[in-house]
Amino acid sequence: MIHTQKITAEDIAIKRIEKFPDRPTLIFLHDSLGCIELWRDFPEKLAQAVQCNLLIYDRQGYGRSVGFSYSERTNDYLEWEADILNDLMQEWDLEKAILFGHSDGGSIALLMAAKYPEKIQAVIVEGAHIFVEDITLQGIKQAAELYEKGDLRERLMKYHGSKTDAMYEAWTKTWFSKEFRSWNIEHFLPSINCPLLFIQGEKDEYGTLQQVDKTLEQVSGTAQKFIVPKAGHTPHKEKPEEVIKKCRLFLKAILE
DSSP: OOBSSOOOGGGOOEEEEOOSTTSOEEEEEOOTTOOTGGGTTHHHHHHHHHTOEEEEEOOTTSTTSOOOSBSSOOTTHHHHHHHHHHHHHHHTTOSOEEEEEETHHHHHHHHHHHHOGGGEEEEEEESOOSBOOHHHHHHHHHHHHHHHHSSHHHHHHHHHGGGHHHHHHHHHHHHHSTGGGGOBOGGGGGGOOSOEEEEEETTOTTOOTHHHHHHHHHOSSOEEEEEETTOOSOHHHHSHHHHHHHHHHHHHHHHO
16 A cells, blocks of 8 residues: 555544543544544544543544555555554553444454553444454445435435545445455454453344454453344444443443
8 A cells, every 4th residue: 555645634624522630541443434523423422321432533534534555555545544543652642542443443343452452441332343254244235225316325425525436435445355355354353451341233234243353352352242132233323221321330340
């Protein structure tokens, strides 16, 4: 991957709420088509429920942040986003944080916890991927049809503006490529030693429970799963109260 610029805090749009002195900060990592606004009010509700400070940001190429610093993604693009987050935490003056990552953001959260364990107090992932599955590619194919023939492009443009097509093409081109079939981050998992909660919808259209079970089998720290009944790829939108309740119970032992 050839990078044309270094990503700094000046390039990144953030939403930050600090209401609880001496309490940790929850950092939210969005999915492959997401941004700050598409989280809706879930981050604020969770932060209030666990009495933590809050930071949400748009990754490069998304929302109100700078465009992509590369012309083509390679298999290590999620690792590089973890490296960027490490740098951003220094610029944001955050020594330690709790991560909540959804989908691609969940994979980045796992990589961040593996590569920079001293900076991560706990990790919550939702619908994260550690390898490529056929169901994932089928889900992306269905989303691509909505983008090209339906109204998905128009809806996304409200949040990503002129970056929308580049964002969509980066996502679909990468995951559909022959090279990306071999993408796998399982070798990072043993380096994760902080508490981990893996949330997955029972009917997730982008991944099977193998993603959950293989992760829990290989991490070094304490880990638990929460399979949300009758939910798909976005339990935090489909079953927000249940997700917040589980997260609150998970974090209670860590924060108290």
